[in-house]
Amino acid sequence: MAELVFFSGTMDCGKSTLALQMDHNHRARGRTGLVLTKHDRAGESVLSSRLGLSREALEVRDDLDLWDLVVEQATHGRSVQYLICDESQFYTPQQVEQLARIVDEMDIDVYAFGITADFRTELFPGSRRLIELADRIQVPQVEALCWCGRRATHNARVVDGHMVVEGEQVVVGDTHDAPAGQVEYEVLCRRHYMRRMTSHAAREQAGSPDVLPFDLGLCPLPGAGTRG
């Protein structure tokens, strides 16, 4: 029986890599599917992973009806046995409902990949609907880590090293250093998310003669790589 599976984790935990691997494995066994994405960092109509792999993908625009898309493929004699849906946090709730219908009424497997919450810890509307409707929610095996060494659970938005908690929900970006004044992201454990303690802020505090180690949450200095 087909399933709607939501592979969900923080940024940079390997979701897009897994999406590409799953597509590869299905295709290697002669199955035919569609690969979709929305607002990938690498640009339009591409699904890219930080490991360097990428492939062409169908860009999901807000007005795209995913049910109609699959029906149209079938009408043209193209068999669809699975869907890979990356960056699914950006899909509309209606599109997620269309995915569930595709699973139930067409018996097609749908594998969705995405982050659950934004930089304010609020659920993206698409992710909320996926959590509500998915047969299974699966956490990728590779953990992204906070600078302190703990498992990262939150996505922080950072500008010039400082965490921001206000702004547009959607700003496409990466976890690498961004040019001055531009948005980048850093994954943090909850403790450091709550304290707004990015790696940059922790380094600044550690350098200050006024700060005791306790102020860093008994954590080692950034880069030390052990848990506090």
Ligand SMILES: Nc1ncnc2c1ncn2[C@@H]1O[C@H](COP(=O)(O)OP(=O)(O)O)[C@@H](O)[C@H]1O
């Ligand atoms: N140079 C590298 N060598 C090995 N693994 C890497 C390298 N760069 C990135 N990665 C892996 O890729 C993961 C990010 O993969 P990606 O699929 O882009 O993540 P996501 O889609 O969840 O944001 C990192 O957590 C890391 O495990």
Ligand SMILES: Cc1cn([C@H]2C[C@H](O)[C@@H](COP(=O)(O)O)O2)c(=O)[nH]c1=O
């Ligand atoms: C937290 C957060 C993230 N985004 C954007 C940033 C990236 O373009 C994607 C996540 O991609 P990844 O493959 O999981 O790294 O989402 C955003 O727009 N708003 C946010 O709050």
